[in-house]
Amino acid sequence: MNHEEKHISSYQSLVIVLVILLFLTTISVLVTGFHLGALTVAVALVIASVKVFIVLTQFMHLKFENRFLRLAVAGVFVLFALVTVITFIDYFFR
Amino acid sequence: MADNHTHTEHLDSETGKLGMWIFLFTELFLFGGLFLVYAIFRAKYSADFHTAAGELNAFVGTMNTVFLLVSSMTAAMALTAIQKGDRRLTIFLLLITILLAALFMVNKYFEWSHKFEYGIWPGSPVLKNMSHGELLFFGLYYMMTGLHALHVMIGMILLSINVVKVKTGAVNSERFLMLENSALYWHLVDLIWIFLFPLLYLIT
Numbered sequence: 001m002n003h004e005e006k007h008i009s010s011y012q013s014l015v016i017v018l019v020i021l022l023f024l025t026t027i028s029v030l031v032t033g034f035h036l037g038a039l040t041v042a043v044a045l046v047i048a049s050v051k052v053f054i055v056l057t058q059f060m061h062l063k064f065e066n067r068f069l070r071l072a073v074a075g076v077f078v079l080f081a082l083v084t085v086i087t088f089i090d091y092f093f094r
Numbered sequence: 095m096a097d098n099h100t101h102t103e104h105l106d107s108e109t110g111k112l113g114m115w116i117f118l119f120t121e122l123f124l125f126g127g128l129f130l131v132y133a134i135f136r137a138k139y140s141a142d143f144h145t146a147a148g149e150l151n152a153f154v155g156t157m158n159t160v161f162l163l164v165s166s167m168t169a170a171m172a173l174t175a176i177q178k179g180d181r182r183l184t185i186f187l188l189l190i191t192i193l194l195a196a197l198f199m200v201n202k203y204f205e206w207s208h209k210f211e212y213g214i215w216p217g218s219p220v221l222k223n224m225s226h227g228e229l230l231f232f233g234l235y236y237m238m239t240g241l242h243a244l245h246v247m248i249g250m251i252l253l254s255i256n257v258v259k260v261k262t263g264a265v266n267s268e269r270f271l272m273l274e275n276s277a278l279y280w281h282l283v284d285l286i287w288i289f290l291f292p293l294l295y296l297i298t
Contacts, residue, residue, distance in 0.1 A: 006177070008174055011174060014167050014171055015167070018163060018164065018166075021163050022160065025160070028292055029152070029156055029296065032292070032297060040296075041297050044292035044297055047292070051288045052288050052289070055166065055285050058170075059169075060278055060281045061170075066108075069111075069112065072119075073119075076119045076122060076123075080122065080123065083126070087130055087134065088134070
């Protein structure tokens, strides 16, 4: 069944991923200390999304998985975004 | 039909992994629903949420974020180690992961105890005297961090089972689907915390 070579993440690359994630966490903590108002929420969510993307692709290995699985995961996040938008529309405009 | 029956063991790890991912999708929506409730009430009672979130200790939250991020890396490394056939290193890395998870729980214990000292727990008299928005914030705080902590504990159990299986050789460099799926579960725990942390602790 499995003809292709299985990708094994190197220890080194995993350490680099962790350093990037910790760096992003630091930025996230520092930025919220600035009190940018409504922008704070946006910045925090954008940084969190970048971190989640890195965890999904690197730690959870999606970067090296087949196209079907990658599309399925992306689809689930799009679906959640849609549910969120529709719920907000319903809640605030009814 | 009986003629087609073969005795060679067939382990389809790709399918096994897909099954795990589908389970993780349901987990995402379980927490996603709570995130949605949080988002709606935050938009509706932003001032109350602002006051209530200020009560949380951002330092403890940051420490727990670091614990989970590092543990996610060691879980990923454990998978690399078993694929390379290094059993001792796999076990060592799994134990580090479990230790970090335990530290997370200890932190959580002190965090919740601290809240309890101030009389803030679900249904407490202090909470009942608070404004509607603050009540909702703490309700969501306990629900979300509680459900997440439950996942941390399940993850610890899963990882411990893996330690035993690697020791006995049931999980090895040829068949490591269980370790792979357990690592995926552990990364999901990390992933949910990545969103919980800024939403509850940082945005005040």
